[in-house]
Amino acid sequence: MGFDWGGAGSGAASGAATGATIGSIVPGIGTGIDAGIDKEEDTKRALLALSDELKKIINNGIVPTDNHDSVIYDVSDTGNANTEFSFSHGLGRIPVYYRIIKQDKAGSVYTSTAHTIDTAYFKTDGANVALTLELW
Secondary structure (H helix, E strand, C coil): CCCCCCCCCCCCCCHHHHCCCHHHHCCCCCCCHHHCCCHHHHHHHHHHHHHHHHHHHHHCCCCHHHHCCCEEEEECCCCCCCCCEEEECCCCCCCCCEEEEEECCCCCEEECCCCCCCEEEEEECCCCCCEEEEEC
16 A cells, blocks of 8 residues: 655655555655655654554454455364254355364364355264354
């Protein structure tokens, strides 16, 4: 994402187009570059503001769905062994991959029917398994 440092037609991505300007992150920056504002001081304040925002993100924890377009779904009971179970995944597209985040019993989880834009279909060779899947 580019920032508009305050000058119209500056060649940088416009804040109006991206919804953000450097001044919206660090108030006062980019509002008077032509008026002799210290650019080095502006840079320091911008980097400190960025550092503070990154600390907030890291300290609150990052989950896989923050990093890519995926959903995490808990299955409380898969039913009998080798019996299909399904759920509405909400991705709005056909899932391409999945991974098991956790499961409470031994057994392999596998795709049983081709997933659709709305529903994911699986089986497991273990009975009554509780598991958490990530789909993307």
